[in-house]
Amino acid sequence: MRTPKHDLPEAVAKRIPIYYRYFKLLETDGIERIKSEQLAKLVAIPSATIRRDFSYIGDLGRSGYGYEVSHLIQIFSTVLKADILTKMAVIGVGNLGRALIENNFRRNDNLQISCAFDTNPALVGQTLNGVPIYAIDQLVTVIPAAGITTAISTVPSEASQGSAEQLIDAGITSILNFAPTRLQVPRHINVRYLDLTAELQTLLLFEE
């Protein structure tokens, strides 16, 4: 089995968590085996795409005979490191940061927001859904001490580059960025942009 790294196409990487979610649903429903055509219908992704995506992960099943759900879960769970706890920091405790902390990926045992940072002195020292809120300048000590390498940034565009640089200095290597402006970061830093406005505009492009 190959472990997906930087050579995994973005489009494939984006679908892997979706497949995994459906495998877990199939397992819950007691379904032990599924053909790519059935899976295609379920996840609304063409079966040819599914087969090609799976070929990046490894040898997952015999063509025509279908895939064994427990085997798929085992492989995908390794790829997604679903058994390893990933602790994360949230930067910016505005409306969105607050919503993320309140929800805290509660359906996923392996994803946990464990600290948050904000510039607002009124928030610093408080705890939200069990998550302590620190001042931004504590970031450089708190993040390495907690062994955190993943951050979710909800700071506004104009602050996001500076904030990203502080995060990288603190040892962060993966950033989920809600500010749309592209960050200038070293090559070994992974950044994903989640731009709610752009998602909505893309949706509206298909409006008749």
Place this chain on the structure above:
Amino acid sequence: MRTPKHDLPEAVAKRIPIYYRYFKLLETDGIERIKSEQLAKLVAIPSATIRRDFSYIGDLGRSGYGYEVSHLIQIFSTVLKADILTKMAVIGVGNLGRALIENNFRRNDNLQISCAFDTNPALVGQTLNGVPIYAIDQLVTVIPAAGITTAISTVPSEASQGSAEQLIDAGITSILNFAPTRLQVPRHINVRYLDLTAELQTLLLFEE
């Protein structure tokens, strides 16, 4: 100029709002002309991809000479209907729905959440950031009366199919869905999924 409809590739549609955002930034900075190589560096998208994407939109500039920023803005703003107000309904006023309503796409004059719906009787009749909150069963009258065709759904997965059917009955044709489970909808209904957990898992796939 072709207007992008259902034949526009998803990957291209996803990048159009990003380009548009950068054109506006260039305009603000007083930059009148840009070559695709410069734009590529700015938006962190390969210049070959940019040129191919632009070919879906129409004839945007002379190769080698660069693109005129004001012309790009004019064309992309038409494609994105950036001059037309799109009113939207939010379904589900939990943490995420609340964050969306509080922010209400304030940087985009043409995007406006104008009503919200929830099952919680304690919320119904209230107003949040000027947006009235209605009961779910009022959806079928309020949405057509307001001429709304776009909804943002933050309802949990188990309720999202039922909620989508109510929305479609009320005349909604575009849904931005924060619940990851794929909806079964008629062919003319546009759905985009915004799955925060999957985005995070995709990010972590690239973690060394």
